[in-house]
Amino acid sequence: MKEVAIVGAGIHKFGRFPDESPIQIALEAVRMALQDANIPWKAIEMAYCARCYLPASTGARIGAALGKTGISIIDVESACASGAVAIRQGVLAIQSGACDVCVVVGVEKMPRGFMEPTTLGFEPWQVYMGLTTNPSYWAMNARRHMHEYGITEMHIAKVAYKNHRNSVHNPYAMYQKAFTMEEILNSPVVCSPTRLLEICAPNEGAAALVLCASEKAHKYTSKPITIAACVHSLPLYASDFRGPIYQLSAKVSNPNPGVVSAKKAYEQAGISPKDVSVAEVQDTDAFNELIHYEELGFCGPGESGRLIDEGATEIGGRIPVNASGGLISKGEPIGASHVGQMVDLVWQLRGQNGPRQVANARVGLGLVTGAMGHSAITIIKR
Amino acid sequence: MKEVAIVGAGIHKFGRFPDESPIQIALEAVRMALQDANIPWKAIEMAYCARCYLPASTGARIGAALGKTGISIIDVESACASGAVAIRQGVLAIQSGACDVCVVVGVEKMPRGFMEPTTLGFEPWQVYMGLTTNPSYWAMNARRHMHEYGITEMHIAKVAYKNHRNSVHNPYAMYQKAFTMEEILNSPVVCSPTRLLEICAPNEGAAALVLCASEKAHKYTSKPITIAACVHSLPLYASDFRGPIYQLSAKVSNPNPGVVSAKKAYEQAGISPKDVSVAEVQDTDAFNELIHYEELGFCGPGESGRLIDEGATEIGGRIPVNASGGLISKGEPIGASHVGQMVDLVWQLRGQNGPRQVANARVGLGLVTGAMGHSAITIIKR
Amino acid sequence: MPGNEKAQKKQVPIKEGFFTMPLSPLENVRLNGSKCRKCGEVFLGKAIGCENCGSADMEELPLSKRGKLYTYTVIEHRPPGDYKGPDPFVPFGEGFVELPEGLRIVAPLTESKNLKIGMDLELVVHKLFEDANGNEVIAYKFKPV
């Protein structure tokens, strides 16, 4: 199968930008990625746009402002994993031979507060009954896991502490502010056991990549980053807590989608968890990061509390996770969040991340998971 | 490049179904396609869902009701061409080697009346000023073309007359009713020169295809239909009238996206216009069908009036167009419309279309075009 | 007479198929489910396809009124969208309630304090709001017993 490389990466800061349209936000990321690859827009053969809340054909409107070259630009969506499936479609397009060079852009401009429930697919009765608070499903997952394995609220707070501290060095993060453990543990409870400083805000932002068939990547960069795997799974029956669901089976127990995606991704990349140098995972609430340690095999089931206690996932640790500050500090513009993870990992593998650089990073892994249990992982290597 | 075949086709009637959810509507089409291919859902490796107005992750929810097998199912959107880009992603996925068998489903459940403008990407100022009536852009395009080439309102009415008459034999059409020329010409003007009986209604419906690598198609059918081409273009600068636009260049004149798509599609399929046995084109207003005759090379520029006068596009004519009754009679559930075109063309190529069968149909062509100028063509052959 | 006024109101389920009928008296109403004839999995309400095995062959199965709390959280802020609960907002428990038929359903809980995984719960069927046509819209929640 044809190998695909990332030859350009760009990002628009995540945050709140009332004076910028979503198209302007996306343009900044795409122009930065094109410049990074030293490739003109007119040489791009296809493009994919990941968005969930923005209107139809956002990709076409971004393309128009870059010059109407007539290429195929389509929008793709898979809730919080939208950015990942856009990358995946770009990879498949190159592998199919349909093009050699394409752009993937993720962009979102989301309303403040809890995510609007009907766009996410909650039905009216769920809205009326108040069963649509997105983080409440994560919280119920956390509560059950804590009950089974003894993870504590202190472990959850430590994840938030680490990520907020890492964010201080990331100029593209919405919040660049360290908090003390006391501040985190004293922040208001949103949905027990989850606190305000342990949760991420939906916001605005964009990120973009230029993908290229590896055999031609030398035309654009001396440091191509190879996409070793890009996989997307939906949950097996009754294996996921994420909304909008209204029931789970009490009899059927399948591995959850993060585990399934991890297995597929490691196989496709031909690596094992210990080969990962640096990871960006979906810490939309801090507890999820712990779950992802287990799903990704960074530790065994129920051992994620120990892993954070040991400091293994700190920037100087054995397997640094969310060196960027994570979504807790960056916020989650859902079309852009995974593409943004990959932009930061590309910079890690190129060694250009300054104070948040992980020494000698060779393999980067990005993971997202979201509504309906969409789960996706991209692994890159240099 | 690996060849891809259609091994199953299914449809849910287009119309208004207040008692069925979009998921139920889609399920009927997918189950019919799976049964047609004699393949169980659990053997499907990937799926794509085309939708524009439905909420996020509609594809994942359809997949859940078919059995949560964990496969990747993503939503794709390109306005009225959404169904075509879903087929195209399915083709690329198979050609890339990511899977051998996938399902493509298009579904929509649209509000009545003119399409909701902000979902389509119209800006608030366009809404306030009343510049958001979707058919008005088609009408302005028609008015200019008529001015330049002498097409008349009678030519437009003849297209509507033909398509309504063809619809009588299509049980999946919303309206199955023939109208006289008088009835058509006396129907109320919607946006001059376009009349009510010359225009299609947004509605509800679904259609699905099972795609398979041609080398494995024999496992499922003795009559595989080959996808000879599936292309998607956005307009070159200033070459399209479709909304939401607010200006055109008066200096730059590029070929319009239908022409560009036709050239790409014929090249990819290795055929010329005269090889097409039967075509389904986007007659969201009857004038558009005339334009598509010209774009597709069924006649020269400005000669489409003559073509309809000659009866060349009747079911018994040289190049039958919209033997299904077209979108004028079927309605346009935009995620489903192109997939529905291809379902009817598959049946044409298999010779199973009864009274609307085109004799000895060997090559079928489906064309859609829509908001933002999205343009797509799929060519199939037996 | 209050009885008369009550008799005039029509009760409608918050979601078609969620409850055994009739909807009055409320004390007699149970949650209704679908059981897959092929694999035996049970779903809340009227399932259009079995998420476990894909079969569309379902039979109706009224669900038990008693269950156990599998997990929970407390909703501390007004949920997004057109929430029909008390205004001003009152925090409430949300949980997965495990029923003996082999399914766990999401439900609001009557309490927000002293919740405990494994505790026994009982179904409460109640009027949540009146819709635009003056119908009483019937919903469910669970209370500790």
Add this chain to the structure above:
Amino acid sequence: MPGNEKAQKKQVPIKEGFFTMPLSPLENVRLNGSKCRKCGEVFLGKAIGCENCGSADMEELPLSKRGKLYTYTVIEHRPPGDYKGPDPFVPFGEGFVELPEGLRIVAPLTESKNLKIGMDLELVVHKLFEDANGNEVIAYKFKPV
């Protein structure tokens, strides 16, 4: 005094960048455009990128008040969404107006009858509605001359 009341109202453009400033008196206001410094194409309002050549290097260009009708239709039914025109609805012409700067812009027309491709038109800048803050929202249309 009517003059005083008028003075209190603030005029705001229906879209930032569409008009030359100030917005009063309305007779002096012209449509404003962007001209690509690289390829010379002209766009209505403030363009964020050249759709022809991709350049982001734009200069402001006030547009002529006179143009010609390139094509048209008549809107016979109330447009969808929050249309701010007369209520009850009055049919109106919609056209592409070709300006000497080399662009054609979509515009409402003051007339719905006797429209003809190639006819001369003139810009009308007018108050379309008052927004929630009491501002006069300024829009444009074209009238035959």
